[in-house]
Amino acid sequence: MSKFGVMVMGPAGAGKSTFCASLITHLQLNRRSCFYVNLDPAAESFEHAPDLDIKDLISLQDVMEEMGLGPNGGLIYCFEFLMENLDFLTEALDSLTEEYLIIFDMPGQIELYTHVPILPALVKFLTRSGSLDIRLCAAYLLEATFIVDRAKFFAGTLSAMSAMIMLEVPHINILSKMDLVKDQVRKKDLKRFLTPDTGLLDDDPDEIARRKAEGVTEEEDEAANPQDKDAVMRGSSFRQLNRAVANLIENFSMVSYLKLDVQDEDSVGAILSYIDDCIQYHEAQEPKELKDEEFDDMDEIDG
Numbered sequence: 001m002s003k004f005g006v007m008v009m010g011p012a013g014a015g016k017s018t019f020c021a022s023l024i025t026h027l028q029l030n031r032r033s034c035f036y037v038n039l040d041p042a043a044e045s046f047e048h049a050p051d052l053d054i055k056d057l058i059s060l061q062d063v064m065e066e067m068g069l070g071p072n073g074g075l076i077y078c079f080e081f082l083m084e085n086l087d088f089l090t091e092a093l094d095s096l097t098e099e100y101l102i103i104f105d106m107p108g109q110i111e112l113y114t115h116v117p118i119l120p121a122l123v124k125f126l127t128r129s130g131s132l133d134i135r136l137c138a139a140y141l142l143e144a145t146f147i148v149d150r151a152k153f154f155a156g157t158l159s160a161m162s163a164m165i166m167l168e169v170p171h172i173n174i175l176s177k178m179d180l181v182k183d184q185v186r187k188k189d190l191k192r193f194l195t196p197d198t199g200l201l202d203d204d205p206d207e208i209a210r211r212k213a214e215g216v217t218e219e220e221d222e223a224a225n226p227q228d229k230d231a232v233m234r235g236s237s238f239r240q241l242n243r244a245v246a247n248l249i250e251n252f253s254m255v256s257y258l259k260l261d262v263q264d265e266d267s268v269g270a271i272l273s274y275i276d277d278c279i280q281y282h283e284a285q286e287p288k289e290l291k292d293e294e295f296d297d298m299d300e301i302d303g
C-alpha cells in the first residue's frame, strides 16, 4: 500500500503552518483525506488540531528546562530523540491508506535545512524504510517579501537549494505571502524572481540608487578596494559574495518558485496539483464508489 506525503519546510515565519492549514481546508473541501503531523516541538496553536504531534513525544520547553539548552540546541535534541523513537511515527502512519495526504509541518530553524544531517536521515526513514515507504514531496517556503532585498533573496534561495540537494526527494519551492508584495511589485518584475538568475543583481534598483547617490559608475564600483568600504553589508566584497552565490544558483539551475497566496483558494489548489504530480498521487488511487449523497450532488450539477 503506497503512502503519500508532503513535508512543509522553510525558514522561521515563512508561513509553513498557515500553508498547512489552508492545504488541509482545501483538501477537506474537496473531500480528500489528510493526516496532519506537527513536527515542530515549539508550536503552540493550530488552526486544525494535529493528528500526530511531536509534543506528545517530547516538548521543547521540557528539553530546555531539563537539559539547560537554548531553543536551537533544544530543537536539535528533540529531533535526535525522535530519531531514536521512530516507532512514534511508524505506529501512527502505518495504517494510513493511499487516499491520505500526510502533511508534515516542520520547524523553522534554518540549520535543519542546511548542514545538520538529521532531516536527511528522517526523510530517508520516511521514504525508504520498508514499513512506511512514503512517496514524499518537499515544499520549501520562502517569504515573498525577500524579493525586496535581492541579496537576502539569493541567500534564501541558497537555503532552498541546500535543502533540495540534501534531501534528495521531489521538491517544490514556494514564494509565500504573495499578498504582501502584490501591490508593490509589478507582475513583469515578479516573474523574474520565479527563476532566479544573476541578472537580478545587475539591475537592482537599490544598488543603482546607491551608485547614483555616491556618484560612482558600475566599473568604479566593481574595482573598489573592499577595505575602502566601512559598511560590511554594502562593500564590494559583499557584492562579490552575492554575485558568487547568484552564479552558483544560476549554474545549478535547480531552483524555481511557485507563487502562493493562502487567501486564494485557486492558488492553494494549484500548489496541491504540483504536489500531487510530484508524488504521482492520482495514478495510485483506486476508482472510488460514490456515496448516495455524492450521487445526489452529481445529479444537481448535471441538472
Ligand SMILES: Nc1nc2c(ncn2[C@@H]2O[C@H](COP(=O)(O)OP(=O)(O)OP(=O)(O)O)[C@@H](O)[C@H]2O)c(=O)[nH]1
Pocket: 010, 011, 012, 013, 014, 015, 016, 017, 018, 019, 040, 106, 107, 108, 109, 176, 177, 178, 179, 180, 260, 261, 262, 263
Ligand atoms: N500576510 C500574510 N501573512 C501570513 C501569511 N502566511 C503566514 N502569515 C503570517 O506570518 C506569521 C508566521 O506564519 P506561520 O504560518 O506561523 O509561519 P511558520 O513558517 O509556520 O513559522 P514557524 O513555525 O515559527 O517557523 C503569522 O503571523 C502569520 O499570520 C500570508 O500568506 N500572508
Ligand SMILES: [Mg+2]
Pocket: 016, 017, 018, 040, 043, 105, 106, 107
Ligand atoms: Mg509553524
